[in-house]
Amino acid sequence: MKLPLGYSVTKDHNSVCRLHKSIYGLKQASRQWFHTFSQVVLQFGFVQSPSDHSLFTKGSGENLLVLIVYVDDIVLAGKHLEQLAIVKTFLQRHFKLRDLCTLRYFLGFEISRNSTGISLSHRKYALQLLEDTSVLASKLANTPLISPYNLSLHEG
Template identity: 40%
Template sequence: MDVKNAFLNGDLSEEVYMTPPPGVRLPQGHVCRLRKALYGLKQAPRAWFEKFSSTATSLGFSPSNYDSGLFTRTTEAGTILLLLYVDDMIITDSDSTGIANLKASLSSCFEMKDLGSLHYFLGLEVLSDSSGIYLCQAKYTSDLLSKAGTTDNKTASTPLEHNLHLAPNAGPPLRDPTLYRHQFMSSPCSDHYVAVLRILRYLKGTMFHGLHFTYTSSLPLRGFSDADWDSDMTDRRSTTGYFFFLGDSLISWRSKKQSLTARSSTEAEYRALADTAQELVWLRWLLSDMGAPQHSPTPLWCNNNSAI
């Protein structure tokens, strides 16, 4: 579902004034007082979300405490999940009649467009069949490659070379850094650009790879945590990595440089484990809101193949 001109639906709770738009004549010294939100107004996103939240609540939905865009409603017919992102929403339920009634109720409150079955959402392509749901980003990757101007047919099997360590001033500065800055940040050198080209070639070779979520998978949650140590040649910070499976399906992952410099590999591992545990607690709460509570402890595997 897509809400047309979503921000225009918001009601302002404070007094907001603006100068008259071109073509509107008012006595000198007068201004216009806004009674509804407009695009470009900083209060508009909040006003729209408050309006939608109140509407969803009036229809029997409860907002999730762990994802502000998720609303749920449980009845004898089943549980309806509604996920809102700005003006786009996904609605899912095993009860088709309940979804149809919800669409009609929302359409009576907002001007909306029914986009039918889910095929594309926030850069994700969604394909479904009798076995499950398949997610990929082929179109997003194709647009990225087109923007980068990569015209050769070369591909790479991995995003980066093994044991590659980049540092400032790695190689001579690029004569024209404009294209590189579209992909990363300032002060690019030749080695940085070579690394970016390899990433793009890896994406080209894996464009149609994706995630498959089977309908028959069980729903126990399990996680894996790891960290390297002293990997960044510039500030000697470590990198945290974790991922979580719900049954056979990968649902959450992260690889990010730590905010502080660890003084040992043990400290780096503990920092990674703390971030992983934080994600684990949030996932358990969110799954409970979505009707898939975890009734047993979640095993969390560390890099030494031990579970906690």
């Protein structure tokens, strides 16, 4: 935490800054936002997953819509663009949203699409992790296994 402007540091190390409000005006703003968001989404007909509370689904089969929330990022997926547009319009009536269009990155995953489907890759995240730990330029090493070791489906 950075000290507020005008606050002078004294030799007394027992001083503290008391938090009266968080950035958004509530001490538990993110929890309150998610509670409000959940109520709005459930009102629209989505069902909250019992195993992952940030996952909401609506419909089934060809008409399945999936909505997942991570902190303040919302990913909306479905097969029919008309249905997605209806959900976005509904959410924009209740919240200030910014549509980033096609999903490219989410939670460290790189998402790419082509005619055969959707591909997920952790390449960018892995390279960043190697760079952060200063091992990106390291030399390769053989895996420490016994050289003539044969793996079998039914033995060992």
